[in-house]
Amino acid sequence: MRTVQYFLFPLALCIGFYACSTEEFEGPSIVNLLGAFAVVDSLELTTATPDFSAGDQVGFSATFNKDVDWTLRIEGTASGSVKLISGYSDALEPSAVKWNGNTSQVPFFTTEDCTVELTILDEPDTMRAQLTVLGTRSYEGIPVADFEGGIPEEALVFHQFSQNMTFDVAQDAPLMGANYFKMGGRMGWNEWMLGQIDLPLDLSAVTVSAENFYLNLGVLSGLDGALATDQYVNILLSESPAAFNDDLSNNGADVFQTDMEVYKYQIRPVDWLGWQYVSIPYSAFDVKSQGGDNVRTPADITGIRLQCQSCPSANANCPENADVDVRTDIDFVMFTENSSLLDQ
Amino acid sequence: MNQMRPFLLVFLGAFAASMSALGQSEETVWFDGASRSFFSRDALGESDAPDTTSARNLSEGYNLLDLNVHIAPAENLEVFAQLRVRNSFGGFFGAGTSVDVRQLRASGVIKNKVRFGVGDLYLKQSRFTLFNPDEDLSQGEGEAFRAYRDILRYENFYEGNRWRLQGLQADFSLQFDRTIRTLEFDGFITRPRGSESLTNTLFIPDMLFGGGGVAAQLNQKTRAEINWVNLFEVPASGTTYLSLRNPVLRGSVSRQGEVGDWKVDRTVQGGYSQRHWLYSQLNEAGKDSLGYTTEGVFFEWKDAWMRSDSSFQFHVGLRHVDPGFRSGGAQTRRLDLGGNVPLAVYPNYTDAVLSRPMAMFDLLASDGLYNQMLSGTLMDFNPAFSNVQPYGDATPNRQGLFFGAQGQSGDATFEYGLDGGVYREVIGQGIPDLRNFAQWALRLTWNADRALSWNKAASLSVAYDAEQTTRSGEEVAAVDLNRSLLHAFANVEVAERLFVQASIKQLDAQGREFLTERTDLGEIRTFNQVDYDLTDHILSAGMWYAFSDAVYANVQYSGWGASFAQPGAPDFNYRRLMFVFSVRV
Structure with missing residues (x-):
C-alpha cells in the first residue's frame, strides 16, 4: 500500500480547509457582551x-x-x-x-x-x-405660515362665538420668532368644531411624491396645566382647482367642499403640555371627499385648512370639558421635501 | 371503548389474514413481540435544603405487551404491525389502559432483485449523512444499567445508530464480471414530521427527508461510496412561508490490505452540505429567495489496524468538519434539552419549589427526555455531559486527531479499550481565540472467573472518561472546563443465571464554559457564561436473573443525587427501588 500518499492527501486537505476559513469568529463578540x-x-x-x-x-x-x-x-x-x-x-x-x-x-x-x-x-x-451656538440653523422648506407678520392677508379665519375664543395671533409663547396663532376657546353648545384658519397655496413647483412631502407644524397645548378631553387639530389639504374663496358668504374657503378632492389628517388627541413639533407625510392623509383622481399629488395642493376641534361638553358628550378651555395653538407651519423638518 | 377501536380493527385484520393464510399453505402468519413489567418506588433522600412540598415517596408501574403480527401474504412479502397494550398500575375499569398501533411496515423483495420497505423504517447511512449518535454519558457503562437503557432505547425506537423514520425505502444491487464487481443502489423518502399547527391559522409545513446512495465494490479490496441526503420542508403544506433545505453530499473510498500480521482498513471520506431557508409567498409562487445560507465541508481519514488473530486492534485518523457543515440527519441529538418534557422523578425540590437540575439518573429513568425526530438546526447540549463531540463525529467546527484501541490479554483475563481525540475549533465562537478539546475514555475489564478458574461468571469493569475544554486569550472569554466520568461495575453469578450486581457512576464537572443560544434559523444569538462545580452520582446494587439474553428480571436499588458548590443551588439525593421483567422474542 502506498501509505505515504494516504497520509499526505488528508494532511494537505486539512491545511487547505484551515486556510480557507476566512471568517474571524461565529456569533456576537463575547468581549462586547461581557467585557468590562x-x-x-x-x-x-x-x-x-x-x-x-x-x-x-x-x-x-x-x-x-x-x-x-x-x-x-x-x-x-x-x-x-x-x-x-x-x-x-x-x-x-x-x-x-x-x-x-x-x-x-x-x-x-x-x-x-x-x-x-x-x-x-x-x-x-x-x-x-x-x-x-453663535447662529441658529435655518430650515429649508416651503413656508405656509409663521405669523410673524400677523395673520396672512389671504387667510380666512372663522370661529364660533362661544366662550374665550382666541383665533388670533399672540406673542406670549411663540415656538419660533415672536408670534404664533392661538386656536382655542370653550364651546357652549353641542359642536365639535371651534374654529379654523384657511390658507391658499401654490405648490406647482413641487416634484416629489406624496411619500416624500411633509407637512410640519408646531402645536401648543395645556399651558395652564389642563387639557380638554379629545381636543385635536383637523387638517385638510385640497387639490381642487376651484377658486379659493369664490363664494364670500361661506365661513371658510370654498376648496374644501364635499364634492372636491380633499385629504384629511387629524393630530388627535392633542394631549401634551407645551409645544410639540409634528411632521406628517402627505401619503398619510386620508381621502375626505372624492372630487378628483384621488391620487395625492403635492403639486396640485391649492389650500390648507387647520381646524381646532374638541369633544363638546354639551349633551353629556364630554362634561369634563365644561370647565376647560380647548387649546391647539399652531406655529411655524412649513412643507418640506424628502425629509421632515426635524430630520434635516 | 374508543381507545380499543384501532386495536380491534387491526386485530380483526390480522385475524382475517391468518384465516386466509390457513387456506393457502404458502401464506403464513406468525407472532412475536415484547412484554415488560415495570415497577419503581422513589423516595426522598438527604438534602441540605428542606423539602416538605414533595411526597416522601412515590411509586408507579405498568405492564405492557407489544404484540408483533407478521403476515406473509405472498412469497417475499411481509406485512408487520406492532400493537401495544399498556396498563398502568392502579388503573381501574380501563383507566390508565391504552391500546396503540406502535409500528406498521410492509416489506419484501420484488422479482428477487429489488428490496423495499414501506412504513416504519430504521435507517442509517454514514456518520455524516444519516446517523443516530449514542446518548450522552452512556459509553463504557457495560451492562450496569442495561434495564434502564433497554427501556429508553426501545421506547424511543433506537435500534443501534439508526433513526426510525416513516416512508419508503428500496435497494438493489448489480454484479459485473469486469472492472467493477458490484454496484449497490439504495434510496429512501420519509416524512419525519407532518404539518403542525402553531396557531389556528399558522401551520409549519411537512418535513421530508430523502436520500440515496451508490456503493461500488471496485475490486476485492477497494470500495467506493457516494451518498446524498436532503432534509427539507414542503412550503405548500404550511402557512409559515419559511421552509428548510439541507442537502448533504458525501463520498468515500476505502481499501483493505495486509501489512505483516496486520489487517489494515483505510478509509478517506469527504462531503459538502448546505442549509438555507426558503421564503416562499404561497400567493406568488416562484418568488422565492434564499436567506441565512450556511455551507461547509467535512473530511476524514481513518486507518484501522487489527492483528490477524483479532487480539488487538487500533485506529487513528484525522477529521475536519467546517463550522458551517450542517447535516440534520447526522447532527440531531438523542437527548432533547429543550425543556419541553419535565423530569420524570421529582421535577421540583426544596420548599422553594425550585426546578431540579437534570441529573445523570434522569438520563436513565426519563425516556421522555429523548428525541425521535430529526432537527434542522443544532440542538442544545449540556457541556457538563458532553462538550467535545456533542453532535457525534459530525460535530461542526472541529478538526483534529482521533484514536482508539482495544484488545485483551492472551487468556482473556483482561479486556481493555481506549478511545480519544484532540481537537480544535476551526474558527472561534464570539472571539477569534479557538477552543482546544481533549477527550479520552479508558475501559478495563477483569474477568475474575477466568483468572480464578471459577465456573460461574464474575467480572469487574472500570471505565473512566475525561473531557477537557480550554480557550486562552481574552480573560473575559476564557474557557476551562474539565469533566470526568468514573464508572465501576461488578457482576457475579451466584447461582445458575442469577447475578449479583453493583455499580457506581460519578460525574464531576468544574470550570467555565459559554452556552450558545441560537435563533430558530440556527444563527448564534448570544452566549451565556456558565460556571460548573458539581458532582453527580449513582450508586446501585441489585440482582439479575437471565432466563436468556433477551428475557430477564432485574431488581435494583439505587441512590442518586448531585451536589453543587455554587450558592443558591441546593444539593439533592433520592433513592429508587426498581423491578423490571422484560421479554423480547
Whole structure:
C-alpha cells in the first residue's frame, strides 16, 4: 500500500480547509457582551462655537474598548431645546456623528450656551462638554405660515362665538420668532368644531411624491396645566382647482367642499403640555371627499385648512370639558421635501 | 371503548389474514413481540435544603405487551404491525389502559432483485449523512444499567445508530464480471414530521427527508461510496412561508490490505452540505429567495489496524468538519434539552419549589427526555455531559486527531479499550481565540472467573472518561472546563443465571464554559457564561436473573443525587427501588 500518499492527501486537505476559513469568529463578540467597559478616548468636539446659520457643523469623537449603546444629548441652557443622537459602536467618528443645529425636541435652539452629555447604556460613565451656538440653523422648506407678520392677508379665519375664543395671533409663547396663532376657546353648545384658519397655496413647483412631502407644524397645548378631553387639530389639504374663496358668504374657503378632492389628517388627541413639533407625510392623509383622481399629488395642493376641534361638553358628550378651555395653538407651519423638518 | 377501536380493527385484520393464510399453505402468519413489567418506588433522600412540598415517596408501574403480527401474504412479502397494550398500575375499569398501533411496515423483495420497505423504517447511512449518535454519558457503562437503557432505547425506537423514520425505502444491487464487481443502489423518502399547527391559522409545513446512495465494490479490496441526503420542508403544506433545505453530499473510498500480521482498513471520506431557508409567498409562487445560507465541508481519514488473530486492534485518523457543515440527519441529538418534557422523578425540590437540575439518573429513568425526530438546526447540549463531540463525529467546527484501541490479554483475563481525540475549533465562537478539546475514555475489564478458574461468571469493569475544554486569550472569554466520568461495575453469578450486581457512576464537572443560544434559523444569538462545580452520582446494587439474553428480571436499588458548590443551588439525593421483567422474542 502506498501509505505515504494516504497520509499526505488528508494532511494537505486539512491545511487547505484551515486556510480557507476566512471568517474571524461565529456569533456576537463575547468581549462586547461581557467585557468590562472602558473609555479609551474621551468626548471631544470639532468646534465649541458653531454658527449654524453659516452652515457650521459640530463633530463629536470618543473611543471605547467595545461596542456599546451610546447616547449624545445636547441641551440649550436658555431654550431647553434638546438634540439626541444615539448609536451602537465602539467609537464616535466626527465625520459620522455630527450636529447641524437641528433639534429632536422643540422649542428650537437659539443663540445660547449648550451642555453636551455622552452616556453609555448600563454604565455609570458620563462624558460632558459645552458649546455656544453663535447662529441658529435655518430650515429649508416651503413656508405656509409663521405669523410673524400677523395673520396672512389671504387667510380666512372663522370661529364660533362661544366662550374665550382666541383665533388670533399672540406673542406670549411663540415656538419660533415672536408670534404664533392661538386656536382655542370653550364651546357652549353641542359642536365639535371651534374654529379654523384657511390658507391658499401654490405648490406647482413641487416634484416629489406624496411619500416624500411633509407637512410640519408646531402645536401648543395645556399651558395652564389642563387639557380638554379629545381636543385635536383637523387638517385638510385640497387639490381642487376651484377658486379659493369664490363664494364670500361661506365661513371658510370654498376648496374644501364635499364634492372636491380633499385629504384629511387629524393630530388627535392633542394631549401634551407645551409645544410639540409634528411632521406628517402627505401619503398619510386620508381621502375626505372624492372630487378628483384621488391620487395625492403635492403639486396640485391649492389650500390648507387647520381646524381646532374638541369633544363638546354639551349633551353629556364630554362634561369634563365644561370647565376647560380647548387649546391647539399652531406655529411655524412649513412643507418640506424628502425629509421632515426635524430630520434635516 | 374508543381507545380499543384501532386495536380491534387491526386485530380483526390480522385475524382475517391468518384465516386466509390457513387456506393457502404458502401464506403464513406468525407472532412475536415484547412484554415488560415495570415497577419503581422513589423516595426522598438527604438534602441540605428542606423539602416538605414533595411526597416522601412515590411509586408507579405498568405492564405492557407489544404484540408483533407478521403476515406473509405472498412469497417475499411481509406485512408487520406492532400493537401495544399498556396498563398502568392502579388503573381501574380501563383507566390508565391504552391500546396503540406502535409500528406498521410492509416489506419484501420484488422479482428477487429489488428490496423495499414501506412504513416504519430504521435507517442509517454514514456518520455524516444519516446517523443516530449514542446518548450522552452512556459509553463504557457495560451492562450496569442495561434495564434502564433497554427501556429508553426501545421506547424511543433506537435500534443501534439508526433513526426510525416513516416512508419508503428500496435497494438493489448489480454484479459485473469486469472492472467493477458490484454496484449497490439504495434510496429512501420519509416524512419525519407532518404539518403542525402553531396557531389556528399558522401551520409549519411537512418535513421530508430523502436520500440515496451508490456503493461500488471496485475490486476485492477497494470500495467506493457516494451518498446524498436532503432534509427539507414542503412550503405548500404550511402557512409559515419559511421552509428548510439541507442537502448533504458525501463520498468515500476505502481499501483493505495486509501489512505483516496486520489487517489494515483505510478509509478517506469527504462531503459538502448546505442549509438555507426558503421564503416562499404561497400567493406568488416562484418568488422565492434564499436567506441565512450556511455551507461547509467535512473530511476524514481513518486507518484501522487489527492483528490477524483479532487480539488487538487500533485506529487513528484525522477529521475536519467546517463550522458551517450542517447535516440534520447526522447532527440531531438523542437527548432533547429543550425543556419541553419535565423530569420524570421529582421535577421540583426544596420548599422553594425550585426546578431540579437534570441529573445523570434522569438520563436513565426519563425516556421522555429523548428525541425521535430529526432537527434542522443544532440542538442544545449540556457541556457538563458532553462538550467535545456533542453532535457525534459530525460535530461542526472541529478538526483534529482521533484514536482508539482495544484488545485483551492472551487468556482473556483482561479486556481493555481506549478511545480519544484532540481537537480544535476551526474558527472561534464570539472571539477569534479557538477552543482546544481533549477527550479520552479508558475501559478495563477483569474477568475474575477466568483468572480464578471459577465456573460461574464474575467480572469487574472500570471505565473512566475525561473531557477537557480550554480557550486562552481574552480573560473575559476564557474557557476551562474539565469533566470526568468514573464508572465501576461488578457482576457475579451466584447461582445458575442469577447475578449479583453493583455499580457506581460519578460525574464531576468544574470550570467555565459559554452556552450558545441560537435563533430558530440556527444563527448564534448570544452566549451565556456558565460556571460548573458539581458532582453527580449513582450508586446501585441489585440482582439479575437471565432466563436468556433477551428475557430477564432485574431488581435494583439505587441512590442518586448531585451536589453543587455554587450558592443558591441546593444539593439533592433520592433513592429508587426498581423491578423490571422484560421479554423480547
